[in-house]
Amino acid sequence: MYExxxxxxxxxxxxxxEDICFFQPVYAITGATTCxxxxxxxxxxxxxxxxxxxDFIDGHPRTLIQNSKNINxxxxxxxxxxxxxxxxxxxxxxxxxxxxxxxxxxxxxxIFWHNETNPCAWHLLxxxxxxxxxxxxxxKTRAIMFHDWSSKxxxxxxxxxxxxxxDFYYLT
Numbered sequence: 001m002y003e004x005x006x007x008x009x010x011x012x013x014x015x016x017x018e019d020i021c022f023f024q025p026v027y028a029i030t031g032a033t034t035c036x037x038x039x040x041x042x043x044x045x046x047x048x049x050x051x052x053x054x055d056f057i058d059g060h061p062r063t064l065i066q067n068s069k070n071i072n073x074x075x076x077x078x079x080x081x082x083x084x085x086x087x088x089x090x091x092x093x094x095x096x097x098x099x100x101x102x103x104x105x106x107x108x109x110x111i112f113w114h115n116e117t118n119p120c121a122w123h124l125l126x127x128x129x130x131x132x133x134x135x136x137x138x139x140k141t142r143a144i145m146f147h148d149w150s151s152k153x154x155x156x157x158x159x160x161x162x163x164x165x166x167d168f169y170y171l172t
């Protein structure tokens with residue numbers, strides 16, 4: 001696994017990226033949040049990438065990194081019009097947080113991880129019926145990955161998207 005991680009870090013750096021931001025402003029305690037924080041910790045401890053976590057000042061993910069000195073904590077400000085990290089980075093976010101990503105560096109790359117298996121009220125998240133456009137763009141650019149087959153199937157069923165990739169990030 002270490003060799004594969006080293007290979008991927010070289011690819012990331014060759015594209016001019018040094019920073020990865022885990023964008024996880026939540027209060028809920030979930031397995032998905034725990035999994036992402038474990039990934040952030042692993043990257044912080046085993047690579048020389050700069051790892052950031054954006055969360056509410058009193059959010060659950062923040063409590064999971066209190067002893068991690070290699071992760072830069074960025075407080076999420078819900079009323080801010082700017083993305084909290086003003087530099088070129090790779091953003092790892094939950095698909096249901098897409099509407100919170102705004103006014104960021106033009107070269108940012110975003111990876112959405114969809115882990116929900118129930119309807120997500122996409123009609124409320126995207127007020128102008130942009131759900132289909134969002135998922136088609138995420139699918140076309142391979143910017144979305146899934147917890148498992150059922151989370152991929154939920155998007156196809158509840159958003160009328162037709163995503164066929166099998167990019168899964170399994171919880172183990």
